Amino acid sequence: MQETHYSMTQQIFRILTILIYLATTNNLMAGTKYESIKVHQDSEYKNGVLAIGDKQFSLTNDSIFDYSYLKCLNTSTQLIDSADFSAYGSRIYAYDSKTSKDTIIIWSIEYEYSSVLHLFYLNNGNVQKMGELTPQLDCKDCETKSYPISSIKIIDDKSIIRLEFLKPVEFEHHKANNNKTDKVFIVYDKQTFSSKMHWR
Numbered sequence: 001m002q003e004t005h006y007s008m009t010q011q012i013f014r015i016l017t018i019l020i021y022l023a024t025t026n027n028l029m030a031g032t033k034y035e036s037i038k039v040h041q042d043s044e045y046k047n048g049v050l051a052i053g054d055k056q057f058s059l060t061n062d063s064i065f066d067y068s069y070l071k072c073l074n075t076s077t078q079l080i081d082s083a084d085f086s087a088y089g090s091r092i093y094a095y096d097s098k099t100s101k102d103t104i105i106i107w108s109i110e111y112e113y114s115s116v117l118h119l120f121y122l123n124n125g126n127v128q129k130m131g132e133l134t135p136q137l138d139c140k141d142c143e144t145k146s147y148p149i150s151s152i153k154i155i156d157d158k159s160i161i162r163l164e165f166l167k168p169v170e171f172e173h174h175k176a177n178n179n180k181t182d183k184v185f186i187v188y189d190k191q192t193f194s195s196k197m198h199w200r
Contacts, residue, residue: 049073050092052103052122057092059107061085070107070118072127080127081118086111093149094122097156102190104130104154104161115146121161121193130161130193133186138168161188171197 135147
C-alpha cells in the first residue's frame with residue numbers, strides 16, 4: 001500500500017479546512033443568524049410626529065385628558081390605537097429591520113411607577129398591533145420600575161421577531177421559575193402575531 005506523505009503546509013491546510021467545515025455545520029444546526037433592528041434617531045422625532053418612510057405617526061390626547069391616541073397622518077388621519085392618558089408622558093419608538101422591509105413601532109406610556117408598551121408591526125404600509133407588554137425592572141430599591149426601552153433588543157429572524165430583555169425584568173402576569181428574571185425573551189410570529197415568553 002502506498003503511503004501518502006503530507007508537507008507541513010498541507011497538514012495545516014487540512015486542519016483549517018476541517019475547522020471551517022465544523023464551524024459552518026454548527027452554525028447551520030444553530031439556525032439562521034439574527035440581525036438587530038436599528039432604532040430611528042431622535043432627530044427624526046419632531047413636534048410630536050415621527051416619520052417612518054412615507055408615513056407619519058403622532059400622539060394626541062382628548063380634550064379632557066382621559067385618553068391618548070396614536071394616529072397615522074397621511075392623506076387621511078387613521079387611528080391606530082388608544083390608551084389611558086398619563087401625565088408622565090408617552091413616546092413613539094421605531095426600529096427598522098436590517099434584513100427585511102419591516103418596522104417595529106413601540107408606543108411607550110409612562111405611569112407613576114411602571115410603563116405599558118404597545119407594539120405594532122409595519123410592513124408594506126400596513127400597521128398591525130402585536131400586543132401590549134408591561135415589563136418592570138426587577139429592582140427592589142428603584143424609585144420607578146419602568147423598564148428602559150434602551151434595554152430591549154429586537155431581533156429579526158425571517159418569520160419571527162424576538163424581543164430580548166437585557167436587564168432583570170418581571171411581568172405582572174408572568175413569573176419565572178426560581179425567580180430567575182435576568183434572561184427573558186419573547187418570540188412573535190410575523191403572520192399570526194401569537195407570542196411565547198421564554199425564561200432561561
